[in-house]
Amino acid sequence: MFNQRNANDDRYLLVLGADILLRERAIVSALRTYPGQVLGMAPTPDGQNRFFDDVLRADYYNAEDALAAVKRYELETGLRPAAVVPIIEMTVHVSVAISQHYGLPSLSEEAVGLSRDKHTMKAAFEAAGVPCARHRTFSTLADLREVSEELTFPLVLKPRDFAGNTGTIKVDSPDGLPAAYDHCRDELLAIAPLYDFSDGRFQAEEFVRSTHEVSVEVLNYGDQRAVLAVTDKSKLPAPHFTEIGQLVPSRESDNDAVRDLGIKACEALGITRGIAHVEILVNGADLSVVEVAARPGGDGIMDLIDRVYGFSPYDLHYASYLNTLDELPKIPREPRGIGAIRFLKAPVGTITAVNAVEQFTDEELALYVTAKAGDRSHTASSYLTRDGVMEFFRPGAKAAADPVAFQKAVAELAAFRTKAVFTVAEEGDSR
Template identity: 25%
Template sequence: MSDAEVLLMVDDRPSSFTRYAARELAGRLVLLRFADARPDLPEDYLRETAHLPAFRVREGASPAEEARRYRDWAAGLPTPPTRFCNPSEPRQAVAQRFAELAGLPHLTGRQVALVRDKAVMKSRFRELGLRTAEFARVRSGAEIERFAGRHGWPVVLKPVDSFACLDTYRLDDPGGLAGIDLGARDWMVEAYLGGTEWEACAIVLDGEVLDVWPSAMPCRPLDIVDGAMNANISVGTGEGPPVDLRALVQRIVTGMGIDHGYAHMEFFLIDGEVYAGEIGIRLAGCEIPANHGHAYGFDVFGATLAVYLGRRPDLDYRERRCAGDLLLPLPGTGLVRRITSRDELLGMPGVIDAVLKVGADDTVTARRASHNASGYAHVVGASIGEVESRMREVLARFTIEVVAREAHTAPT
């Protein structure tokens, strides 16, 4: 493919990847924004990307009409986009449908279901010969209790289209159902798996998995949303799981007919056996992709953009170490009174980069989600154990004080 091809990219929140693309693809990048995403696009980010053409999909308008309006608009650009990238998990269905109507490469409706509806996804895993946790769609507490009667407590309850552990719960008994509205969404329940949970990221071109990068998780996502350390560690050394990861991801990619893109997978290793968890065809959340770049010493975002532009990337690894992203706590909702500075973080052992998303006097809102954080630090080391130890030292030294607005404004 020619280097001159232009990419249309969904842009509904600032991220390291979208910021990289905005810097590196000037003249070859067009942004696709949705009207309801503006609250997630802060003014500084809008200024940062103001040099790029951006098409905004109107809220409430028909997809066909918006695609027609886009085609007319894109025809006036120096070079209209011929490639498409959607890094947004919750917008998969609407974004891929838009790309289809706009005549761009896209996931089909069936493929969107395979990577978004977790019950459909796990059924496909089983058709491909992979083990999964026992699971079932459910609509009531009684159905959940019957499932637990067959497979035992605890169980995991989640919406079929959840991500980042939003509205995902470990239920240890029927009492855990209190306060959960099962009528608002489509839900499923799974047997709780033991063993070790791993992640794997891959890039795909022309249906071929070019490489896979494993990540260790010091704590499970379901424990993270309840307060455990929030971190992922890319394993560039030989400490990864004893699994042929490329063959594993290739089986799924082939079985789902995925032509190109970034794949992010979670799986469990139990007594030497792999149990497939979930897969997404979009960049991994938090700073996991950046971890791979730090662990292997290569341009991970450039490689990702290459496959979305239809080009084979240069996977020239110059490093072999472990590198992780430690999400810094955001302990509550209210006003930030004080927080450890970036310079202090950079002075801690193994910390090579740090980003604070909030500062003193900012108003913050904590959420029960695996990406809830006040910022992050990239931590490197020679082994998983060394990185985890350094992360725990960072947490021990990091401070953030959040007070309720009422407490801050109350008269003295």
């Protein structure tokens, strides 16, 4: 039967942030699950994604600009959004602003405020009995020196308003505070114009000792919540703890304490819509929540879940925003295999060549090189210093039973590929 999508319907699904690397399958899910038109948003024509039915011309980091574009589109076409769904961190507040104008389901402003500000987030955790690091806020170096006297070293400094390890740095003693403050502030100011961030919004936390870190993807639908999956994170050591990979299923996938804490963290912040990404430090039975983002986990985690468990988390994310779930479905727990994402980092120096890979193993699904010849490769300190990414998958329940071994194999293969792909004139990093 000829299946014609209803182009005359007066509603469309607006997706914010699915055009970014490793979020693109959110577009696939939207086109598969929504019966009408699916729209994106971009500030310029060169940012338009050809997979959308249409692209609104606006900055999807700016709520006022984005709402104005949706209103203009309604005047021009008569079409209104059926739901406005955030895929990345900095579009959550924008989705709320547009949704509130049109009376659509969305997160509350209070939930957005709690989940976007690391200080109010941890205050909410403390009030709800969710374990987390002791912290203090600061604006200047003088403030930092003062609040550090109320905390126990080592400390971790970070901006209050952003994710992706940007500005994060460990400091072991009071002598290290000036240099650590400069790093934290400089990295924030480098991206502040793009996201309209304010200077002087920083946080110092007591360092929490752990053996590893996981993330829990939680589906929220009103007062109903369910864990979709648990992910093992690969991170570089101090001082920046830069994330370099993700793996599903986690060694903690069947740990009920981890899963329950992910749900409790979402409850503490009042997250009632869509997928939330909960990061947890694990040290035996001791757990500590790092932070929660009120949107799907990035770094290809949704794709890993899809590959390993056979369902798309994005389908459920959209259904929550569209109010099309009668109740939460039963989430598959038996893995079909094990999957991983690993980010490539060229040695510090100037990249003089990016070399092609002639043959891949069966477990290597994709290689995306984001750096190019002539680029300067800096010390890995955040997502901004990545030079490429690889995707891996090994089928079979037996493979999924040993995440640690697979993680090691992935790390070795990614290191081998990094050395082959990048030719670098190595030199000291001036940053």
